[in-house]
Amino acid sequence: MSKRYSCHKISEGKAQAEAIKTHDRIMFYQVRPEDGVMEEKDHELVGRSIAQKVLLFPGGKGSSVVQQDGLYHLDRFHNMPAALIVQDPDPVLVAGAIIMEIPMVDRLPQEFYDAVKDGDQILVNADEGYVEVL
Amino acid sequence: MILNDEQKAMLNGDLGEGAAYAMKIQFALGEAFDAQRMVPIKRAHVALSNQDGDLWFAEKLVKAGAHCKVAPTVNPGFCTGHFTGACGHPADAEDIAHMIRTDNAYRALGAVLSYNCTPYIATNVPNFGEVCAFSESSATPYVNSVWGARSNRESANSALCAAITGYVPEYGLLLDENRKGDILVRVEADMKTPYEYHLLGMMGDKIGEGIPVFTGLPHTISAEALRNLGAQLNTSGAYGMYHIVGCTPEAPTVEVALGGKKPKYEVVITNEDLQNVEATFSDKRDNDKVDFAMFGCPHFTLEEAQHIAEGVKGKKLAIPMYILVSSHALQMAQRMGIADVLAEAGAEIIADSCPDQPCWHYLKGKVGITESPKCAYYPRRRGIHFIIRDLDTCIQAALTGEVK
Numbered sequence: 001m002s003k004r005y006s007c008h009k010i011s012e013g014k015a016q017a018e019a020i021k022t023h024d025r026i027m028f029y030q031v032r033p034e035d036g037v038m039e040e041k042d043h044e045l046v047g048r049s050i051a052q053k054v055l056l057f058p059g060g061k062g063s064s065v066v067q068q069d070g071l072y073h074l075d076r077f078h079n080m081p082a083a084l085i086v087q088d089p090d091p092v093l094v095a096g097a098i099i100m101e102i103p104m105v106d107r108l109p110q111e112f113y114d115a116v117k118d119g120d121q122i123l124v125n126a127d128e129g130y131v132e133v134l
Numbered sequence: 135m136i137l138n139d140e141q142k143a144m145l146n147g148d149l150g151e152g153a154a155y156a157m158k159i160q161f162a163l164g165e166a167f168d169a170q171r172m173v174p175i176k177r178a179h180v181a182l183s184n185q186d187g188d189l190w191f192a193e194k195l196v197k198a199g200a201h202c203k204v205a206p207t208v209n210p211g212f213c214t215g216h217f218t219g220a221c222g223h224p225a226d227a228e229d230i231a232h233m234i235r236t237d238n239a240y241r242a243l244g245a246v247l248s249y250n251c252t253p254y255i256a257t258n259v260p261n262f263g264e265v266c267a268f269s270e271s272s273a274t275p276y277v278n279s280v281w282g283a284r285s286n287r288e289s290a291n292s293a294l295c296a297a298i299t300g301y302v303p304e305y306g307l308l309l310d311e312n313r314k315g316d317i318l319v320r321v322e323a324d325m326k327t328p329y330e331y332h333l334l335g336m337m338g339d340k341i342g343e344g345i346p347v348f349t350g351l352p353h354t355i356s357a358e359a360l361r362n363l364g365a366q367l368n369t370s371g372a373y374g375m376y377h378i379v380g381c382t383p384e385a386p387t388v389e390v391a392l393g394g395k396k397p398k399y400e401v402v403i404t405n406e407d408l409q410n411v412e413a414t415f416s417d418k419r420d421n422d423k424v425d426f427a428m429f430g431c432p433h434f435t436l437e438e439a440q441h442i443a444e445g446v447k448g449k450k451l452a453i454p455m456y457i458l459v460s461s462h463a464l465q466m467a468q469r470m471g472i473a474d475v476l477a478e479a480g481a482e483i484i485a486d487s488c489p490d491q492p493c494w495h496y497l498k499g500k501v502g503i504t505e506s507p508k509c510a511y512y513p514r515r516r517g518i519h520f521i522i523r524d525l526d527t528c529i530q531a532a533l534t535g536e537v538k
Contacts, residue, residue: 011166062368063369064269064290090372092287092372094162095292098163099191
């Protein structure tokens with residue numbers, strides 16, 4: 001039984017994929033392009049791949065080039081996340097998602113975060129402003 | 135977001151495909167942050183990185199015929215002149231070709247080819263209240279906090295788009311109500327030199343998210359110290375702005391800095407906190423030896439180059455030393471004889487370059503010494519490691535080859 005939540009569009013597009021959640025901020029520079037595995041030591045997702053997944057995370061960190069360049073390298077190996085769901089968007093992260101054409105949304109209710117588990121199938125439709133847990 | 139006629143024409147492609155692409159990205163950014171309109175900028179600074187993603191984007195804009203309406207200054211790549219010849223460690227041909235392509239792309243876009251990460255100190259200084267688009271981690275907080283200009287924490291890409299369209303979406307730090315501090319940071323540590331401001335900036339985890347209001351700092355703080363504070367705040371976290379009570383222009387008192395509200399919480403920073411930063415962010419080594427010294431992340435000023443020259447004058451360094459500066463500071467150092475003193479001791483003073491560039495390939499596997507945690511942070515992914523100490527300790531280490 002699927003459940004739909006409304007959200008706010010940041011970067012256009014839609015995608016459906018498995019969810020992966022983290023409480024830690026992400027710098028895409030620290031993700032290995034060849035397989036999408038998080039390399040940052042002490043990161044909650046260290047050793048796990050974010051490639052082709054719907055990534056739920058608080059927001060970005062790092063200097064003003066790290067997100068778009070990191071995503072660009074992931075894209076060369078087709079390992080970018082399928083979609084991004086964030087809580088605290090910053091301009092560096094947002095511009096990176098828009099330029100690399102990854103759907104990105106925010107303003108999901110806490111209820112959504114409580115409901116989603118790693119591995120759940122999620123549909124992100126940024127254009128129509130909703131996220132569905134399938 | 136409501137656009138004026140010129141902005142609409144840009145978005146529709148009437149002013150060329152390049153301007154349309156830049157405007158499309160900025161329009162999406164404005165919508166994402168609920169901006170109501172776009173406002174003109176007077177200045178921009180693009181954190182050119184000379185990396186694949188950066189070159190891909192710049193060349194895409196060139197191909198689309200984009201040209202900057204407001205010529206932005208740009209960040210360092212690396213100095214092909216220095217790394218092709220006399221230094222004895224030539225850069226790879228592939229890396230040089232990449233740097234030349236980057237240079238050509240930004241030249242075609244009409245950028246100011248400054249290759250300097252501290253434009254706010256000399257070459258691109260905004261007035262109070264001026265709206266601008268500054269990317270680069272040390273630059274955004276400096277123009278907002280120290281100069282009282284208004285810039286969001288732009289990415290390199292969004293700042294370039296702003297330079298092309300001449301506009302930014304109005305949101306965030308461009309609006310009065312978002313420029314107030316919300317975290318009170320009481321500094322009890324001894325802030326003796328610009329080095330302690332590096333360490334203070336690395337307290338991002340303890341300070342948390344928001345706009346910090348620092349108390350307990352002197353009322354007169356050097357440009358170098360303020361540069362360091364902003365650079366490290368954006369290495370340990372993401373900050374567009376800070377206030378220093380009695381020092382920065384929008385913080386005459388704690389009450390004004392906080393906008394008359396109570397802070398969401400208070401943080402106290404002690405000498406012990408700063409000592410922990412030094413230990414935590416230094417790489418470990420089982421002896422006291424270091425292989426080289428590197429300074430200038432962000433770029434060192436002429437005064438800092440002079441300070442090093444005084445420390446090494448008439449002596450010979452035991453290990454290589456690299457001092458990264460703006461081309462302006464390099465020229466002054468040459469005119470004033472500082473560069474000669476440094477060269478006689480064995481130090482290299484280099485313009486246009488940055489520790490996070492491929493030209494340092496020959497330092498892979500080595501351990502250097504630096505006063506900047508940011509210098510230690512980014513080159514780690516290139517296999518270059520650093521011990522962090524205050525500048526005078528670094529200079530002594532360069533003279534003996536050992537950290538005392």
